[in-house]
Amino acid sequence: MKEHDLIRKYLHGELSLKEEQIFNELLSSNPQFADEVELQSVYYADRSSNLKTELQALKPKVAETRSTSFNKIAVIAVLLCLLLVLGYLFQNQRSENNINYANIYLEETHPAPSVLMSGKDGDVLWMECIQLYNDKNYNQAIEFFDKAIDRGLHKQQSKLYIGLSFLYQTPPKLKKAISIFLELITSKSLYSEEANWYLALAKLEQSKKDECLKLLDEIIIKKSWNHQKAKTLKESLLQ
C-alpha cells in the first residue's frame, strides 16, 4: 500500500492491525514519512475541528427535533410537577424554600469528565474516578480524585469534582465543598465559572440567601456558565 493511502487510513481510523504495524515501522524508520504524518495530522485535525464547531452550533436544533409528541407531554408533565413543587415550596418557611430551590438544581448532577484516553499511566485511575463519580459513590470518588491530584492528573478538574462530590454527598459537606470552590475561583482556574455556580448553590443550601444572590448577580452580569439558570434561580428567590 502506498504511503499516502496509509496516512489517510490512519487519519480516518481505518488501519488494520497489519497496516498499523507497517505504519509504525515506517514512522520509526523513515523521518520523511514521520514528518508528513505529523503535518497531515494537524491539517486533518484543523478541518475536523472546524466541521465539529459548525455541527456543534446545530445541536440545539437536534434537541428540538428530538421533541417527539411524547417528549412534549413529558415536558408539560414535568413543568406541572415543577409548578406544584414550587407552589409547595412557597407554602413553606423561607429558609427551607431556599434549600429546596438549591436542591432542584443539585438533583441534576454535573456530568462526569470525558473519558479521553491517551494510553498514559494515569488512564486507569482517571477511569476509576469517573466510574465512582458516575456511580454516585462520592466518598470513594473524593479519595480517587485526590489520588489523581497527587499524581498530577487533571489537577484543576479533579478539584472541581472533589468539591462536587462533597456537595452531592448525603448529607452534603458544605463547608468543604465551599472551600474547594473558593480555591478554584481565587486561583482563576479553568473551572472557576463552574465553581462559581456551585458555590452559589452551596451558599443557598446554607440558607445564606444574600451571599447566593450576590454570586448569582456576578454570574448573570459576566454571562458566565449557567447564567440563564442563575437568572431563573434569582427570580425564584426574589419572588
Next chain:
Amino acid sequence: MNTLSKESKEKIKNGNNEPIGKLFLAHFDFCVEHLSKTPACDQTLAEDVFMDALQVMRDKVISEDFEHDNLRGFLLVTAKNKLRNRLKRDQRTVSLDVNQVDTYLYHKKIMQNANSLLSEDQENRVDLILAARKQLGEACRKLLEWHFDKGYKLKDMVEVLAYTNYDSLKSSKYKCIKQLKIKVDQMMKQEFKEKRS
C-alpha cells in the same frame, strides 16, 4: 437519508457543509444513543466520535472515494473505529496523535474548558504548524492543501498543477514539507528567545 445524493456530494466537494448538517440532524439520536452503550463511552465522547465519522465521510467525498449504500452503517462503523482508536491504551509512536490534536483544537474553538491530553509543547507545536502554513508561498500552500486537505493523489495533480512529471511533483512535495518544518522550527526558536528575554 441513508444514501448521499450526487447533488449533496457536489455541494460537499464545493465546501458547502449543509448536507453534512442535515445528516448530523438525521442520524444524531440513533448513532449517539447506540455509541453511548459502548463501555467507557459517555454521551460527550459518543457525540465526538459521531462527528468524527461525518468528517471522515466528508474527506472521502472530497477525494471522490465515497460509495456507500448504507450511510448510517458507514457512520456507525467509522465512529466505532474512531472510538477504538481513542480508547487504545498502547502508546502510539506518532509525535502528535491526530485524535488528541483534534480534541485540543475543537475544545479551543468552542472555548470549552477541557484538559487537553497534549503537553504544552505539543499544543504550542500544533499552533505553530497552523500559523506557519499560512506563511508558505502560493505554490507550496496549494500543493499541500490539495494533497492533504483535498486528499488528491500526486499522480492526479501533476497535470493540474502544471508539473512536468510525477517525480518533480513528489520532490516538490517533500521540499514544501521541509520548508514548513523549517518555518515551525524558526518560530519556535523565536518564541523561546522572546520568553527568555
